Amino acid sequence: MQLQFGIAGLLCVSALAAQPIVFSFNGTLNGAPIALDSILVMNLTQEGDTTIYFPNNVLVLSAVGMEEWEQMQALPMHVQPNPFDGSADVQMEVTGGELLLTLRDATGRVLTSYAANMAAGGHRFKVSCDRPGVHLITATQGGASRTVHLIAAEGAGGASLSYTGEAGRALPKEDRSLFTWAPGDQLRYIGYASNEGVLFSDAIDEVPESSATRSFMVLSGAVCRNSPKLADVDGNEYRAVQIGDQCWMAENLRTTRYRDGAIIPHVTENMEWIQLNSPAWCNFGNYPENDVTYGKLYNWYAAANPNICPQGWHVPTDAEWTMLTDHLGGAHIAGGKMKDTGTQHWSAPNVGATNESGFSALPGGDRFANNGVFYNLGHGGFWWSSSEDGEGNAWNRLLVYFNDGVNREHSNVRDGFCVRCLMD
Numbered sequence: 086m087q088l089q090f091g092i093a094g095l096l097c098v099s100a101l102a103a104q105p106i107v108f109s110f111n112g113t114l115n116g117a118p119i120a121l122d123s124i125l126v127m128n129l130t131q132e133g134d135t136t137i138y139f140p141n142n143v144l145v146l147s148a149v150g151m152e153e154w155e156q157m158q159a160l161p162m163h164v165q166p167n168p169f170d171g172s173a174d175v176q177m178e179v180t181g182g183e184l185l186l187t188l189r190d191a192t193g194r195v196l197t198s199y200a201a202n203m204a205a206g207g208h209r210f211k212v213s214c215d216r217p218g219v220h221l222i223t224a225t226q227g228g229a230s231r232t233v234h235l236i237a238a239e240g241a242g243g244a245s246l247s248y249t250g251e252a253g254r255a256l257p258k259e260d261r262s263l264f265t266w267a268p269g270d271q272l273r274y275i276g277y278a279s280n281e282g283v284l285f286s287d288a289i290d291e292v293p294e295s296s297a298t299r300s301f302m303v304l305s306g307a308v309c310r311n312s313p314k315l316a317d318v319d320g321n322e323y324r325a326v327q328i329g330d331q332c333w334m335a336e337n338l339r340t341t342r343y344r345d346g347a348i349i350p351h352v353t354e355n356m357e358w359i360q361l362n363s364p365a366w367c368n369f370g371n372y373p374e375n376d377v378t379y380g381k382l383y384n385w386y387a388a389a390n391p392n393i394c395p396q397g398w399h400v401p402t403d404a405e406w407t408m409l410t411d412h413l414g415g416a417h418i419a420g421g422k423m424k425d426t427g428t429q430h431w432s433a434p435n436v437g438a439t440n441e442s443g444f445s446a447l448p449g450g451d452r453f454a455n456n457g458v459f460y461n462l463g464h465g466g467f468w469w470s471s472s473e474d475g476e477g478n479a480w481n482r483l484l485v486y487f488n489d490g491v492n493r494e495h496s497n498v499r500d501g502f503c504v505r506c507l508m509d
Contacts, residue, residue, distance in 0.1 A: 105145055105146060105147045106145075106146040106147075106293050106294075106295060106296050107143065107144070107145050107146075107296040108143065108144040108145075108146075108274075108293070108296065108297060108298070108299055109142055109143050109144075109298045109299075110124050110137075110142045110143075110144070110274065110276060110298070110299050110300075110301065111142065111298065111299075111300050111301070112276050112278050112285075112287070112300065112301040112302075112303050113300060113301070113302050113303070114278065114280065114285055114302075114303050119278045119280065119285070119303065120139060120278060121139060121142055121276050121277065121278050121301065122138070122139050122219040122234060122236055122277050122278055122279055123136050123137060123138050123139065123219075123234055123236060123276075123277045124136065124137045124142065124144070124274055124275065124276050124277070125273075125274070125275040125277070125310070126144060126264065126272060126273075126274055127272065127273040127274075127275070127310070128264065128265065128266060128270055128271075128272055129270075129271040129272065129273055129290070130267075130269070130270040130271050131265055131266070131267070131270055133264050133265060134264065135264040136167070138233070138234040139219070139234060144274075146266050146293055147266075160177060160178070160179065160224045160226060160229055160230070160231035161177060161178050161231075162175060162176070162177040162222075162224060162231055162233050163175070163176045163177070164176075164212075164222070164233055164235060167235060167236055168236035168237065168238045168277060168284065168307050169235070169236070169237060169238065170237075170238050170239045170329060170412075171213060171214075171237075171239055171240075171241040172211055172212060172213040172214075172241055173211075173212055173235065174209060174210075174211060174249075175209065175210040175211070175212050175222065176207060176208070176209050176210075176252045177207070177208060177210075177224060177231075177252075178206070178207055178208075179203045179204075179205060179206070179208060179224075179226055180205050180226065180227060180229075181203065181204055181205035182202065182203070182226055182227050183200065183201075183202050183203075183226065184200065184201060184202075184203040184224065184225070184226045185198065185199075185200045185224070185225045185226070186198060186199040186200075186210065186222060186223070186224055186246050187222070187223045187225075188212060188214070188220060188221070188222050188244055188246055189220065189221045189222075189223070190218070190219075190220055190221075196214075196215065196220070196244035197244045197245055197246050198246065199246040199247070199248065201248065203226075206251060206252070207251060207252030208248070208250075208251055208252055209248075209249045209250055209251070209252050210246060210247060210248055210249060211245070211246070211247045211249050212235065212245070212246055213241040213243065213244060213245045214235065214237035214240060214241060214244055215240050215241065215242065215243050215244040216237070216240035216282050217237050217238060217239055217240050217279065217282045217283065217284055217441065218236075218237060218279040218282050218284070219234055219235070219236055219237075219279050220234070220235040220236075220237060221233070221234055221235065222235055222246075236277050236279070236284065237284075238284050238307050238327075239441075240282075266293075269292060270292065270293075271290065271291070271292050272290070272291060272292070272293060273288060273289070273290050273310075273313070274288065274289045274290075274291075274299060274301075275287070275288045275308060275310065275313065276288075276289075276301030276303060277303075277307070278301075278303050282441070283305060283439065283440070283441045284305070284306065284307055284441070284443075285303035285304060285305055285306070286301075286303055286304070286306065286307050286308045286443075287301035287302050287303045287304065287308065288301075288308045288313035288314065289301065304324065304335070304443065304445070305326075305426075305440040305441065305442070305443040305445065306326035306327070306328070306335065306440075306441075306442055306443010306444070306445075307326060307327045307443065308324065308325060308326055308327070308443075309325040309326060309327045309332040309508070310327070311332075312325050312332060312397075312508060313325055315334070315395050315397075315398065315506075316395065317338070317339070317340040317342075317344070317394075317395050318340060318342050318343070318344050318346065318395070319339070319340050319341055319342060321339045321340060323335065323336045323338075323506075324336060325508070326442070326443035326444065326445075328409060328412060328413070328442050328443070328444065329408070329409070329412035330408075330412075331405070331408060331409060331412075331507060331508070332507070332508035333409070333444060333505060333506075333507055333508075334398070334505050334506045334507075335443055335444060335445045336380065336445065337379060337380025337381070337447070337449060337503040337504065337505060338380055338381060338383070338393070338394070338503070338504040338505065338506060339376055339377075339380045339381055340381075340393065341366065341381075343390060343392035343393055344392045344393075344394070344395055344396055345392050347392070349364050349365070349366050349383070349387050349393070350363070350364060350365050350366070351365070351366060351367065352365040352366070352367055353367060353371045354457070355456060355457025355458065356457065357457075358384075358452065358454075358457040358499070358501070359454060359455065359456060359457045359499060361384060361386070361499055362386070363386055364383070364384065364386040364387035364390060365383070365384050365386070365387060365501075366381045366382065366383045366384075366387055366501075367381065367382050367452060367501060368381060368382070369382060369449060369450050369452075369459050369462055370459050370462070375449075375462075378430070378447065378449075379447055379449035379450070379462075379503070380449060380503050380504070381503070381504075382449070382450075382451065382452050382501035382502060382503060383469065383501065383502065383503075383504050384454075384498060384499050384500065384501055385469055385479045385496075385498035385499075385500070385502075386498060387504075388400050388469035388471065388479075388502070388504050389469075389471055389479070393504065393506075394504075394506035395506065397508060397509050398506040398507060398508055398509060399471070399506065399507060399509055400469060400470065400471040400504060400505075400506060400507070401470055401471065401505065401506075401507040402470055402471050402472045403470040403471075403472035403480040403493075404472070405470075405507055406468075406470050406480075406482050406493070407493075410482075410491050413442055416490055416491045416492075416493065417489075417490045418437065418489055418490065419442075419489075419490070419491045420437065420446075420484045420485075420488065420489045420490045420491045421436065421437025421438055421439055421489030422437075422439055422440070422441050422442045422444075422489075423440065423442050423444035423445075423446045423484060423491070424437070424438040424439075424440060424444075424446045424484055424489075425438065425440050425445045425446060425447050426438045426439060426440050430447050430448055430463065431447070431448050431463065431486050432448070432463045432464050432486040433486070434486070434487070435486050436486070436487055436488050436489050437488070437489025438489070446466050446484050447466055448461065448462060448463050448464055448465050448466045448484075448485075448486065449462065449466050449467070449503045450462035450463070450464070450465065450466075450467075451465070451467045451500060451501055451502055452500065452501030453500065453501075454496075454497035454498075454499035454500045454501075455497075459501075463486070464485060464486050465483055465484060465485040465486065466483070466484045466503060467481055467482070467483050467496075467500070467502040467503060468481060468482045468483075468502055468503050468504065468505055469481050469502045469503075469504055470482070474495040476495070477498070478495040478496055478497060478498060479495065479496060479498050480493065480494070480495050481493075481494050481495070481496050481500075481502055482494075
């Protein structure tokens with residue numbers, strides 16, 4: 086019987102491998118359809134990845150990997166990273182002769198070009214896009230042409246193409262030929278879309294078993310490729326976004342326990358809160374319904390515990406908060422790029438809000454250390470750092486509805502603020 090079972094299992098696997106699996110992808114933004122600029126496909130089991138670019142939205146898997154790559158052999162081109170902030174490295178193989186590179190925006194408008202007589206072999210270029218969104222770089226040589234979609238998460242202030250030298254090694258003929266798949270492999274799909282200069286994304290993980298349609302419910306920002314989602318010890322799940330070199334939680338922490346299972350005390354009474362010299366949490370106004378939207382408020386004793394974030398994550402230091410705001414153009418304008426754009430939570434006028442970073446900051450308010458009273462729901466969001474100020478207080482960041490800056494403050498360690506976690 087065991088032998089018969091084993092043969093049957095092999096026959097099932099063989100049948101599965103013989104039948105291509107076909108996926109089609111679409112995207113929605115706030116419930117409305119949105120075109121996908123690209124779909125990154127990552128094999129989490131065997132490693133390796135490939136990207137499908139608009140207007141193609143179909144993934145075909147067979148026993149030899151991803152099919153239909155043979156048609157894209159001309160002028161092989163790699164762009165790393167993609168999506169990118171500011172600029173990216175373009176590597177390509179040419180056959181020799183006059184090469185023309187053209188950079189266009191998504192409407193087809195030519196932004197810049199580069200032409201030169203190139204020797205056969207690998208060459209490298211640097212490309213910069215003037216603003217966020219999808220762009221197209223086209224290489225033409227000897228009657229052959231190749232176009233690759235670029236996804237700029239941030240603009241560089243100007244569009245440029247420049248030669249940076251010969252590539253150190255020959256490039257493979259096509260990215261897709263490097264992507265292998267076998268039944269049972271776990272894949273990650275990341276869908277990217279853009280609208281009015283803002284990048285949106287979503288991620289789906291699965292082990293493909295049969296043909297299907299997958300829908301991305303995209304939100305602002307670029308999800309972290311290696312960790313698009315995370316969960317705390319209570320089972321709460323969070324989205325994570327890449328901002329520069331940092332991977333941030335895109336939601337406020339909601340855990341009631343440290344990752345070692347220890348309970349964080351829930352304190353509701355005002356007098357008890359203001360006398361604490363130990364960790365505690367609460368919901369704004371002590372209303373549990375605020376938990377899902379705004380997360381919990383923690384005093385700094387809780388926020389400073391290294392076990393409050395999921396494994397592999399930590400409460401950011403004061404310096405790491407500054408890295409974030411510097412990347413977004415400085416504290417004087419970074420708040421607008423971090424604030425959620427919806428009018429449901431932020432009070433008007435929510436100055437400068439674009440949420441182009443994907444941080445999705447909400448005005449979760451605070452709990453005042455001096456009297457335990459709750460303030461500022463709808464008006465401001467407060468987040469702890471793990472850093473003390475040397476005077477018995479701790480550093481935090483504040484975003485408010487009436488300007489687009491990020492305020493750096495040092496506050497009483499008994500104050501109740503929100504917590505965001507940062508990947509180690």
